[in-house]
Amino acid sequence: MxxxxxxxxxxxxxxxxxxxxxxxxxxxxxxxxxxxxxxxxxxxxxxxxxxxxxxxxxxxxxxxxxxxxxxxxxxxxxxxxxxxxxxxxxxxxxxxxxxxxxxxxxxxxxxxxxxxxxxxxxxxAYLGALGMPGITAYGGLMRVGEFHSGDAVFVSGAAGAVGSLVGQIAKLEGASRVIGSAGSAQKIARLEELGFDAAFNYKDGDVRGLLKNAAPDGIDVYFDNVGGDHLEAAISSMNTHGRIAMCGAIAQYNSTEPPAAPRNLALVIGKRITIRGFIQSDFRDLVPEFQQKMATWLADGSVQWxxxxxxxxxxxxxxxxxxxxxxxxxxxxxxx
Amino acid sequence: MxxxxxxxxxxxxxxxxxxxxxxxxxxxxxxxxxxxxxxxxxxxxxxxxxxxxxxxxxxxxxxxxxxxxxxxxxxxxxxxxxxxxxxxxxxxxxxxxxxxxxxxxxxxxxxxxxxxxxxxxxxxAYLGALGMPGITAYGGLMRVGEFHSGDAVFVSGAAGAVGSLVGQIAKLEGASRVIGSAGSAQKIARLEELGFDAAFNYKDGDVRGLLKNAAPDGIDVYFDNVGGDHLEAAISSMNTHGRIAMCGAIAQYNSTEPPAAPRNLALVIGKRITIRGFIQSDFRDLVPEFQQKMATWLADGSVQWxxxxxxxxxxxxxxxxxxxxxxxxxxxxxxx
Missing domain, CATH: 3.90.180.10 (Medium-chain alcohol dehydrogenases, catalytic domain)
Structure with missing residues (x-):
């Protein structure tokens, strides 16, 4: 037995x-x-x-x-x-x-x-870069975020499993600028080592102002792991025709009250922003392409994990x- | 002079x-x-x-x-x-x-x-059905809302210039159900005459509950002219892979305070909802197709104006x- x-x-x-x-x-x-x-x-x-x-x-x-x-x-x-x-x-x-x-x-x-x-x-690695967080990052950025080379990308929760891959994949695919947010000085230092162009600690002040400083020319894609004030800040810094890939809202998973929602949501109209939610099982057809790329990146050290x-x-x-x-x-x- | x-x-x-x-x-x-x-x-x-x-x-x-x-x-x-x-x-x-x-x-x-x-x-008519409100309704529904025959459609501000066209176009294009909201009993009666399957007066109570009653099987497309609690209600009633076309937010145009935003925005993730803003000048390429259809509909009385x-x-x-x-x-x- x-x-x-x-x-x-x-x-x-x-x-x-x-x-x-x-x-x-x-x-x-x-x-x-x-x-x-x-x-x-x-x-x-x-x-x-x-x-x-x-x-x-x-x-x-x-x-x-x-x-x-x-x-x-x-x-x-x-x-x-x-x-x-x-x-x-x-x-x-x-x-x-x-x-x-x-x-x-x-x-x-x-x-x-x-x-x-x-x-x-x-x-x-099969629980991470080669697994669910990996395909979440890749599919969320490329398909839902409709990423194109030259885009400026912002990712929240950037030191996490998904976020750190989003930033690194965006750089490898030709992002003009990659900005990450995280919650400690140690994590920010790590994001800089991983090749993020700018990173800020969201505990240092108003997220909207911190993002505007980090992305003075605005952002084209926001990969949202956090929700709340991060989403509001991203809408505020978003360029015309920008895309928001909603992956998670960790800021509110433990909330017992309805969360603060973005008060500037009406900006979505004039800026023609697209906000789209997704889950990783939407990307089954992308898995072969993703696994081949990620295996190469891990093997040659382009992606750190x-x-x-x-x-x-x-x-x-x-x-x-x-x-x-x-x-x-x-x-x-x-x-x- | x-x-x-x-x-x-x-x-x-x-x-x-x-x-x-x-x-x-x-x-x-x-x-x-x-x-x-x-x-x-x-x-x-x-x-x-x-x-x-x-x-x-x-x-x-x-x-x-x-x-x-x-x-x-x-x-x-x-x-x-x-x-x-x-x-x-x-x-x-x-x-x-x-x-x-x-x-x-x-x-x-x-x-x-x-x-x-x-x-x-x-x-x-060139300021209305054949003009800017017309192309706003048509492009917002068909392109931004990615309307397909069989979809259930909800439109707020449904007795207005754009809203009344959205509802009628949706019916003509094969919607399974069209629901409209407006702010008076007289307007609701008019929506019923225009062929809406259900209509409610948003002043009669909680918009979320009113919409659930009017759309017991949920909605696939929401055409938003209002924002605020209407948007929250639509997210709540939205079926998987639903689309929200954000056209306007009249509820807050006169606001001096940031508006109440949808507290249930995180539902966008699991339901894989797309929220997309637009303005009518995005649809220049659709104008010939739109004008031909609308002229026919006006001529044969399919669209009332x-x-x-x-x-x-x-x-x-x-x-x-x-x-x-x-x-x-x-x-x-x-x-x-």
Missing amino acids: TTSQMIVLASRPHGAPTSDNFRLETRELPALSDGELLVRNTVMSVDPYMRGRMNDVKSYVPPFQIDEPLDGGAVGEVVESRAEGFAEGDLVLHGLGWRDMAVVPAKAARKVSTNVGGAQVSPS DETVVEGLENAPQAFMDLLNGANTGKMVVSI | TTSQMIVLASRPHGAPTSDNFRLETRELPALSDGELLVRNTVMSVDPYMRGRMNDVKSYVPPFQIDEPLDGGAVGEVVESRAEGFAEGDLVLHGLGWRDMAVVPAKAARKVSTNVGGAQVSPS DETVVEGLENAPQAFMDLLNGANTGKMVVSI
Whole structure:
């Protein structure tokens, strides 16, 4: 009998999650059926979107259930296979994180390699640059933001998993100027190392003024991870025919009150701004093009990839809470 | 020496305009130069966008200047021509309204006819269904709203010049359901006569609830003339991949405070909503297609066209103030 340690949702957070909302449990796993894999997870993802799934509301992914394990992206090693094409020792990417052992339907698993185009990548790259944050950044910038070479790009949450890729991809694709915002001096320093033309700490003052200073000639694309005052500032600095790709609104995920909305939204009319929301699963058709480019960029060092690694499944809830507070630089993952 | 009576901007309105902001003056006109026409205006337009031009702010059209005449769409008769292709008695559409006599550069004038495809139209139709409100409605719905047959469409300010055309065009182009909002029982009754499937008076309660009742299966396109709580309600009722064409925000044109913005803007992400602003001059390439369709619709009675006509240039400021308060059904024009 195989057992699995897993993090279950003990109660729904009201506002910011606390450790009381989570519980570590050991459960027995059923025997494998045909078409299933037993996987020992080695690394799992914590992502901002998971906060939304902790509320009992209809959204583009169903809510987590009380007393049931959380789930999310994970990479692990196949321990036992009852599916064709998978063997013991294979490295697989799948959706049953937040636990150490998982019974995974083979059709929901993808074999991955730590050798990409001759370069070595860590398994966790598949939770980041080569995975969901990567395609989110690429598709959000190129398709939703309708990025063209020569555009000036602003990205909020720029030191995060998605934001740091948006800025680097924009530079590689020919942006005239890339501006990022983040919440600490250390993160700002890192953005400068990553090649951002300008970066500001949004805690230093009025975001609208900080952005105007950083982008005196305005911006053409805003990749929004934050919402609230960042969105308002971006509308204010946006050039005619500018595009806003709405990816996330981390500023309000823990809000219990309706958030402050952009008071200057009517500027969208005269400036002919497009604001468009998206989720990464909209970009399935872009994945091959994206993976080829990103593998090349990682292999030749054009894209740098930061991780904040927390050790131990039992610390996953704290890692998630820290993520929502911006404690990470780059992708936050939990090593199991 | 020819003189012209004209309405000049006496002072900039703070909030809602008052009669003190306007002054009727008589001025001498210069003699005609080559390429110019002397035009006796018979009808002029008052439009919501003119309120923005009364503020001293940069926008997509320059602001009106203090002590200078206002301008805007007008139709008149050529009294004297020093331009090839124009003769005394020609009916012309041009941009120098708010006055009885105007010296108009011929290249800024367009000859128009009251016979359209065999049907008689009034000269003022060129300020309405066949003119700027018409192309605004058509381009905003079809191009910006990416309307497809079968879509459910909601339009606010639906009894106004643009809104009443949006609803009728949507029905003619195959909308599954057309919902309109307006501000009086009389206007709602008129919307029902015009073929709207549902209409509500936004003064009857919470716009979000009123819209949910009127559109139980949601909406695919929202044509926004109002902003504020209407925009929030539309986001709430919007189906996945819905489009919002932002045309105007009359609810806030007279505001001195930043307007209430949609508190549910983050729903744009999961629903993959597109919000896009536009102005009618974006649609120059659509004008021939639009004029052909609209002439046919007017000639065969498929589109009905309402006007509220105010008599006398001296009453134009009051007509404009009444327009901002929603006193009109259909296009508000001033007969000179």
